[in-house]
Amino acid sequence: MTTTVRAWHAELAWLPGRGVCPDVLIEAAGDRFTAVTPEVRADDIRDDLRAGVTRLPGLTLPGLANAHSHAFHRALRGITQVGLGTFWTWRERMYQVAAGLNPDSYLALARAVYAEMALAGITCVGEFHYLHHGPEGVPYADPNEMGKAVIAAAAQAGIRITLLDTCYLSGGLSPDGPQPLTGSQLRFGDGDGEAWAARAEALGADEHGLLGPLARAGAAIHSVRAVPLDQMHPVIAWAQRYGAPLHAHLSEQRAENKASLAAYRRTPAEVLYDAGALGPRATAVHATHLVGHDVDLLGGSRTYACFCPTTEADLADGIGPARALATAGCPLTLGSDSQAVIDLFEEARRVELDERLASGQRGHFRAGELARAATTDGHASLGWPDAGEIAAGAIADLVTVALDSPRLAGATRKTALASVVFAASAADVRHVVVGGQELVQDGRHRLVEDVPAALSAAIRQVLG
Ligand SMILES: [Zn+2]
Numbered sequence: 001m002t003t004t005v006r007a008w009h010a011e012l013a014w015l016p017g018r019g020v021c022p023d024v025l026i027e028a029a030g031d032r033f034t035a036v037t038p039e040v041r042a043d044d045i046r047d048d049l050r051a052g053v054t055r056l057p058g059l060t061l062p063g064l065a066n067a068h069s070h071a072f073h074r075a076l077r078g079i080t081q082v083g084l085g086t087f088w089t090w091r092e093r094m095y096q097v098a099a100g101l102n103p104d105s106y107l108a109l110a111r112a113v114y115a116e117m118a119l120a121g122i123t124c125v126g127e128f129h130y131l132h133h134g135p136e137g138v139p140y141a142d143p144n145e146m147g148k149a150v151i152a153a154a155a156q157a158g159i160r161i162t163l164l165d166t167c168y169l170s171g172g173l174s175p176d177g178p179q180p181l182t183g184s185q186l187r188f189g190d191g192d193g194e195a196w197a198a199r200a201e202a203l204g205a206d207e208h209g210l211l212g213p214l215a216r217a218g219a220a221i222h223s224v225r226a227v228p229l230d231q232m233h234p235v236i237a238w239a240q241r242y243g244a245p246l247h248a249h250l251s252e253q254r255a256e257n258k259a260s261l262a263a264y265r266r267t268p269a270e271v272l273y274d275a276g277a278l279g280p281r282a283t284a285v286h287a288t289h290l291v292g293h294d295v296d297l298l299g300g301s302r303t304y305a306c307f308c309p310t311t312e313a314d315l316a317d318g319i320g321p322a323r324a325l326a327t328a329g330c331p332l333t334l335g336s337d338s339q340a341v342i343d344l345f346e347e348a349r350r351v352e353l354d355e356r357l358a359s360g361q362r363g364h365f366r367a368g369e370l371a372r373a374a375t376t377d378g379h380a381s382l383g384w385p386d387a388g389e390i391a392a393g394a395i396a397d398l399v400t401v402a403l404d405s406p407r408l409a410g411a412t413r414k415t416a417l418a419s420v421v422f423a424a425s426a427a428d429v430r431h432v433v434v435g436g437q438e439l440v441q442d443g444r445h446r447l448v449e450d451v452p453a454a455l456s457a458a459i460r461q462v463l464g
Pocket of ligand 1: 068070128249285337338
């Protein structure tokens with residue numbers, strides 16, 4: 001078998017430890033970069049590469065990692081603003097969509113959503129997947145049919161996926177014990193933690209946690225509301241066995257803190273810490289309403305903190321302490337979560353902008369720190385530590401942002417990274433490479449020809 005050798009010549013590229021460099025020659029063999037050389041003029045490219053080299057005008061970044069996604073929520077975009085659009089109109093509609101999905105419609109919807117992500121420069125998604133079973137909670141013939149549909153969707157859309165298979169056992173917490181699941185929630189439940197682990201085991205990950213060339217397995221505890229403390233251990237043990245990522249929603253709403261304090265006399269962060277769920281392979285998603293020494297528990301354990309600012313704004317969750325978490329030791333990551341929009345540049349800048357609104361001061365994060373959240377740290381939090389950097393030996397995923405759009409015209413080499421982080425939109429992504437292969441060329445997806453049509457057909461099928 002011969003390995004495909006590829007080369008790109010980036011007008012500007014953001015390189016680890018060097019910042020934005022001009023005229024970067026990027027070479028790959030198979031799915032890995034083999035050499036990254038800045039300041040190579042077009043005329044100086046070696047003869048053996050010159051004919052096949054792809055020019056990348058604009059700023060080239062490592063592929064973007066979307067660390068927190070619920071693909072099916074994409075069907076809710078726009079329709080939950082009916083009337084004034086309260087939290088309850090959103091949740092009601094979310095349960096309706098969940099109730100109507102089957103493996104075929106889920107595959108079609110997730111494929112289109114992941115294609116939308118690819119067009120936005122996202123080369124890796126962490127799918128926080130909890131819609132496991134059929135109506136009334138009856139398992140499918142293969143109890144992992146829905147998870148496998150999601151993995152197939154990512155493969156068909158050409159992006160990497162970490163399936164964060166989610167344990168979701170109860171409808172809420174009360175001092176009298178966990179509340180039973182009802183209605184659509186029945187589709188989320190496995191019964192108990194051991195049954196969750198048996199199903200996750202049947203996904204068939206190899207010893208490295210891989211489910212395919214572009215897919216790996218991870219685990220999730222939905223939240224302290226949905227997984228009783230005495231059921232968390234099998235999930236944590238399963239993740240440990242595979243060295244797999246372990247994610248959990250944390251303190252998204254104040255009501256969760258209240259319920260946790262009433263049931264356990266501990267905050268949700270304290271509950272996860274005491275259960276052994278925090279650490280350098282763990283991600284706390286949202287981490288909005290932290291109190292007491294929660295920030296120290298998360299930072300001290302090097303837990304990732306995943307911010308999803310457009311969703312947190314859409315659902316009126318609040319603004320989490322991003323700077324305090326980062327300073328305490330939490331690497332930050334970003335997620336599109338409810339798919340209110342799919343645009344990691346928007347998520348990245350909002351981390352800084354929300355901090356400004358909350359503090360009344362500018363200047364909390366450098367553009368490079370926000371870019372790192374969207375790339376290197378996002379990938380590492382999903383179990384792909386060798387992706388997310390343009391460096392020899394790393395996985396060959398790239399995204400190129402055009403600098404000649406109305407939003408970015410005027411950007412220079414010096415401002416390019418800050419211009420992109422603070423002003424680009426997903427629509428400025430021109431070129432995307434996954435595993436050394438072109439996935440998006442000149443703004444067109446090569447595997448899903450008409451992404452808007454695929455989205456529209458899939459959403460119509462789901463909403464009826
Ligand atoms: Zn979520």
